[in-house]
Amino acid sequence: MPEGNGTDGSRTRDRDPGLQPERTRLAWRRTTLACAVAASLAGRQTLHSGIDSVSLVVLALVVLAWLAFLALAHRRIRAMHAPRPPALSPRAAAAAVACTVALAALGAATLR
Template identity: 55%
Template sequence: MSVPADAAGPPRPEGRDPGLQPERTRLAWRRTTLSCAVVAVLALRQALMAAGGSLGAVAGVAVVALLWLAFLCVAHRRVRELATAQPAALPAGAALAATACTVGLAVFAVALIR
């Protein structure tokens, strides 16, 4: 039995009121950015303490700083977008960048612990 194209989902009114969902999402992005900043600061501290100012520590600090700045840029753009009346969906590139930054910080953390 096939489903007609009209019955694929509930009708969406044109003047849809999104309620507080964009606000909650914006706050979640802010919390995530704060968490990422804390992780970056702790990673920087650990890298400097573990290597004692060696070339590896400087490279690690640079990598962590770049990952944090990239995540900050993605999050700031998304927070600004969510402040509009009709926020667009998160682009795939931005989602991939945020994921890559998060995974990069996690990989760096594992490398520091070992």
């Protein structure tokens, strides 16, 4: 039993043999990484035309969008520790989508 630690009997009994929570946790990590790549490219984009007050504000918003996604992913990853994790809430899903759309919009605004 890879996950059975002896002290937590219920957890061992309820362990999903398909490792669904673990796969979902890794999916959130992959998505956070993808978000980091997109955010770095967006940040590079804002500084492309030189550093002024507007580009700094946009850069701050890009970083904020990534941090928001990181926080969402972190919360969801922690929820995956439960033996039977609750379903994702539509609000969290909408927030994750909003981060992606925000990155696209911020990038589009800084195209030269």
